[in-house]
Amino acid sequence: MIEIKEKQLEHLLDSAIKEIQYHDELQLVSITKEISYANPFHFFDKAKAIGKDRTFWTSTGDQFYLVGAGNAYEIIAEDSRFEGTEEGWNNLINEAIIHNKYKYPGTGIVALGGMSFDPRKAPSDLWNKFKPSQFTIPEYMLTIRKNNFYFTANVFVKKDDHSVQLANDIKRHENELISQMETSLTAINIKDKKEIEPDKWKETVRYATEEISDHKAEKIVLAREIRLKFDKQADIGTILNKLIDTQSNSYIFAFEKGEDCFVGATPERLVRVENKRLLSTCLAGTAPRGKTKEEDERISHDLLNDEKNRQEHDFVVKMINHSIKNHCTNIKIPDEPVIYPLKNLQHLYTPVTAKLKDRYSIFDIIKQLHPTPALGGTPRTESLAFIREHELLDRGWYGAPVGWLDSNQNGEFAVAIRSGLIQGDEASLFAGCGVVKDSDPEAEYEETNIKFLPMLSVLGG
Ligand SMILES: C=C(O[C@H]1C=CC=C(C(=O)O)[C@@H]1O)C(=O)O
């Protein structure tokens, strides 16, 4: 049986090589097959062992995983990021030879990546490995969907390549990546924790409330940074493992670029498109969890009825509705938010469903939505100008869209919050909050403290 499969692989590679006999070009071949089982964490760790940069994505609610090893190709766009990325992707898949008989969302050739929050903010050194828009097509990828497992290899072939050799190479890497191993977790401890200018940050929050009172904006989201030093190198596999154990109802992601890795567990979906069905979410307005069931219910009730939090939330609902109305039909948005409970905090949540019109893609929607008032503010131009000028950090990919897309126009993007940039034995964590007219700097500061917890707690904090 295995022999037949290997022959098929050889045959596919062979016909690709034949197709380019008269060109001096490389031909991308993407081959997907179903496998019986692979552990996503083992796959992730093995990828490191064979020297590959890794990408990781899971939506914990759906038991859906994408784990990538290496870079067969990268789409990088500096200006016109949305159009540039989409064009790069379309060109790639139009030219590629794709063998994927499964057609389920997230199988076959997939691009995983993200972008920076604001390409107009002066970049700092911190994020120099992360481009304004950067998507990876992994060399090898594991998809887990509804308890089915798929292995994809993406290879560039040249006219003088030998199919047997290429097939053996793929097979060897596949065996390595999907083999079982002992799960080993490496615990780290925080040696040093430095909050970046918390007093100045509170000043900026106060200044933002004044600008809002002066009608220069209605809402401005302000973020801050914590810099950590550990007693040893942080192990990304361990961090992901712990995030999955502790952060339900979240997207857990990692984008590794050499020594640097952007990791997070965000509850905030930006948009999912599956067979033209669109799902977006408004998530803004925050309170802590209660220690007892009674206290928790009381806090939820207060959050649902709190004018300041409702205002933060309603800006997002209005904006999402407005942004997608020309691109979609059948838009459905409930009148009232509900509670979205997480381990350390709870949010106000309103789902948005719609049907994406045929001529639009997920990128058209991301371009409209980013940044929503959950991360930027209202109005967009004024709030972004304020953030650009007064916020004390380079957000890099924090607060921006991260996710994946496949070659059948499916994809999903989250907003990269509850996240951090891990750099060997150091890390920067980020958290922000929506400042409106009635914001109290001290209370907003406390709110960011709880938003740091999901990452801090898995980093030994
Ligand atoms: C900016 C963040 O959260 C946003 C998302 C949900 C609730 C928010 C809030 O209540 O302020 C923020 O708008 C963050 O976690 O860093």
Ligand SMILES: [Mg+2]
């Ligand atoms: Mg808030």
